[in-house]
Amino acid sequence: xxxxxYFRSSAAYRVRIALALKGIAYEAVPVHLLRxxxxxxxxxxxxxxxxxxxxxxxxxxxxxxxxSLAILEYLEETRPTPPLLPPDAAGRARVRALAxxxxxxxxxxxxxxxxxYVKGELGQGEDAKLAWQRHWLHEGLATFExxxxxxxxTGRYCHGATPTLADCCLVPQLFNAxxxxxxLTGFPTLVRIDAACAExxxxxxAQPARQPDAE
Amino acid sequence: xxxxxYFRSSAAYRVRIALALKGIAYEAVPVHLLRxxxxxxxxxxxxxxxxxxxxxxxxxxxxxxxxSLAILEYLEETRPTPPLLPPDAAGRARVRALAxxxxxxxxxxxxxxxxxYVKGELGQGEDAKLAWQRHWLHEGLATFExxxxxxxxTGRYCHGATPTLADCCLVPQLFNAxxxxxxLTGFPTLVRIDAACAExxxxxxAQPARQPDAE
Numbered sequence: 397x398x399x400x401x402y403f404r405s406s407a408a409y410r411v412r413i414a415l416a417l418k419g420i421a422y423e424a425v426p427v428h429l430l431r432x433x434x435x436x437x438x439x440x441x442x443x444x445x446x447x448x449x450x451x452x453x454x455x456x457x458x459x460x461x462x463x464s465l466a467i468l469e470y471l472e473e474t475r476p477t478p479p480l481l482p483p484d485a486a487g488r489a490r491v492r493a494l495a496x497x498x499x500x501x502x503x504x505x506x507x508x509x510x511x512x513y514v515k516g517e518l519g520q521g522e523d524a525k526l527a528w529q530r531h532w533l534h535e536g537l538a539t540f541e542x543x544x545x546x547x548x549x550t551g552r553y554c555h556g557a558t559p560t561l562a563d564c565c566l567v568p569q570l571f572n573a574x575x576x577x578x579x580l581t582g583f584p585t586l587v588r589i590d591a592a593c594a595e596x597x598x599x600x601x602a603q604p605a606r607q608p609d610a611e
Numbered sequence: 612x613x614x615x616x617y618f619r620s621s622a623a624y625r626v627r628i629a630l631a632l633k634g635i636a637y638e639a640v641p642v643h644l645l646r647x648x649x650x651x652x653x654x655x656x657x658x659x660x661x662x663x664x665x666x667x668x669x670x671x672x673x674x675x676x677x678x679s680l681a682i683l684e685y686l687e688e689t690r691p692t693p694p695l696l697p698p699d700a701a702g703r704a705r706v707r708a709l710a711x712x713x714x715x716x717x718x719x720x721x722x723x724x725x726x727x728y729v730k731g732e733l734g735q736g737e738d739a740k741l742a743w744q745r746h747w748l749h750e751g752l753a754t755f756e757x758x759x760x761x762x763x764x765t766g767r768y769c770h771g772a773t774p775t776l777a778d779c780c781l782v783p784q785l786f787n788a789x790x791x792x793x794x795l796t797g798f799p800t801l802v803r804i805d806a807a808c809a810e811x812x813x814x815x816x817a818q819p820a821r822q823p824d825a826e
Contacts, residue, residue, distance in 0.1 A: 446757035447712060459701045462758075463715065466707035473700045485688045486674045492681035497662060500678065500715040505725065513746070518733055531728070542661035543677075 397422040400444060400452040402429050402436075403607035404575075406503060406568035407464040408451035412607075413564040414468050416598035418475050426609035429508055449507070465499050468561050480561050491555050494543060494562035498569045502536020506572070526576065533573050537583050540566065544585045552592050559593060567593050571604065612637040615659060615667040617644050617651075618822035619790075621718060621783035622679040623666035627822075628779045629683050631813035633690050641824035644723055664722070680714050683776050695776050706770050709758055709777035713784045717751020721787070741791065748788050752798050755781065759800045767807050774808060782808050786819065 399415070399422050401408035415422055427450055428435045435441060436448045445452040445462035453467045454460050455474075461467045472480055481488045504510070506529040514520050514528055544550045554562035570590045573580060580587055593599045604610060614630070614637050616623035630637055642665055643650045650656060651663045660667040660677035668682045669675050670689075676682045687695055696703045719725070721744040729735050729743055759765045769777035785805045788795060795802055808814045819825060 446761075447716060447754040449716065457701075459704060461704045461708050463708040463711040465715070466704050466711055469707055470700055470704040473703065485685055486672075488688065489674060489676045489681050489685040492684055493676050493678040496678040496681055496714075499711075500680070500719055501662060501664065504715055504719050510720065513743070514733070517742070517746075518729070518735060518739065520733060524733065527732070528728070531732075539662040546661075 397456055398425050398454040399423070400425045400427050400441070400450060400454075401607070401609075402427055402450055403604040403610040405429065405450040406572050407449070407499075409568035409571065409602055409604065410464045410499075410564045411451050411453065411467050411471075412602035413559075413567065413599055414471050414480060414561070416601045417478060417480060417559060417564075417596075418471060420471070420475055424608055426607075428609070434508075449509075465495060465561075465565075468495075468564060472561070478558065480559065480564065482555060482560065487549065487555060490547070490549055491560045491562045494540060494554055495565040497539050497543065498536050498565045501539070502532055503569060503572075505532035506576075529576050530578050533569070533576065533578050536569065537573060537578075537580075537586060541583045541585055544589075550585065553589055559596070559599075563589065563593050566590065567599060612671055613640050613669040614638070615640045615642050615656070615665060615669075616822070616824075617642055617665055618819040618825040620644065620665040621787050622664070622714075624783035624786065624817060624819065625679045625714075625779045626666050626668065626682050626686075627817035628774075628782065628814055629686050629695060629776070631816045632693060632695060632774060632779075632811075633686060635686070635690055639823055641822075643824070649723075664724075680710060680776075680780075683710075683779060687776070693773065695774065695779065697770060697775065702764065702770060705762070705764055706775045706777045709755060709769055710780040712754050712758065713751050713780045716754070717747055718784060718787075720747035721791075744791050745793050748784070748791065748793050751784065752788060752793075752795075752801060756798045756801055759804075765800065768804055774811070774814075778804065778808050781805065782814060 401424050427441055442448055447462055452462045461470055481491055511525055514525050549555050551557050553559045567590055616639050642656055657663055662677055667677045676685055696706055726740055729740050764770050766772050768774045
């Protein structure tokens with residue numbers, strides 16, 4: 397199994413966590429988002445993934461998947477132990493909705509290509525770009541915190557006593573939030589769960605600083 | 612079953628298509644995105660869905676889900692006939708990745724709240740706003756077209772001979788693309804599949820113009 401990844405890509409980070417939790421060995425294929433104008437934009441990577449976004453998973457059976465949440469679901473279906481989705485439909489819906497709060501509604505807004513457009517085509521300076529990033533990070537995390545605090549399903553992790561896909565998505569987004577100086581005092585539940593995840597070897601192994609392409 | 616919806620919300624439109632394909636009766640609860648500064652931003656709707664985004668599904672068993680793709684997966688698990696995901700893990704991954712190309716990477720970038728920020732905080736005019744919308748619509752559809760043309764799994768619909776979650780997501784995004792004047796000549800496969808979907812009564816019933824809150 398191959399994972400096209402970049403150490404600081406938070407979408408790749410989600411998948412690295414799931415691979416580590418499930419104990420799946422893989423070959424990391426680094427794609428440098430900044431070198432040579434962005435290796436992800438070159439013909440080589442576009443032939444693998446036409447979106448020119450990370451990550452992409454290539455399974456040994458030839459299956460190629462270019463969306464982090466689709467990869468997580470595929471790993472769950474093909475390598476079900478340990479499970480990263482709860483057994484009941486309501487619980488699964490809750491975990492998926494939590495994940496999508498970040499995967500769909502928050503993270504894409506501060507992706508590198510979007511920041512480039514905000515600075516380039518929209519002519520914004522560094523301060524406005526940073527405010528933009530923080531705004532959409534804050535919106536996503538505020539919704540996530542509200543969803544956790546109102547629901548008895550929240551446990552040591554986002555849903556119950558073991559990590560799920562929601563935790564795989566939360567931890568990388570909190571990494572982004574800290575990297576870009578977001579104030580996390582309004583998100584005590586997220587910070588608590590992030591600390592619980594950080595104690596697990598799988599979450600540690602997936603950290604950006606531990607990747608072979610880390611700088 | 613209740614669906615909080617707005618006739619032109621393309622995320623709600625995805626769910627309406629799936630409900631119609633599966634023949635599930637539901638009560639439409641209109642949330643007007645523009646009236647009174649946006650009904651979705653009021654306390655009443657935020658109590659249902661803290662993201663202040665549409666749609667939300669409330670099942671009769673009390674399950675509340677506030678993300679369109681999580682709703683689609685929940686419907687698939689709890690009302691599996693007719694299936695909107697293929698039976699094999701590789702096919703399911705493909706359909707989910709297609710859906711996420713729009714649900715995560717394209718649609719959130721031209722959501723109403725983002726357009727407001729582009730015009731407000733970033734001080735952009737109507738032309739720059741429209742160019743922004745078209746840019747991200749184009750990026751998502753170009754990836755989608757590339758994913759369809761390179762794969763033998765593409766059939767009358769996005770994946771094979773029956774509609775899947777990918778079609779539920781594609782049709783509303785093409786509705787947006789036409790609404791905002793995007794040139795579709797580069798997307799012959801998408802236009803062909805959209806026309807095939809438009810022949811089905813379920814896709815017709817879900818159209819914005821046919822909703823009780825249509826203007």
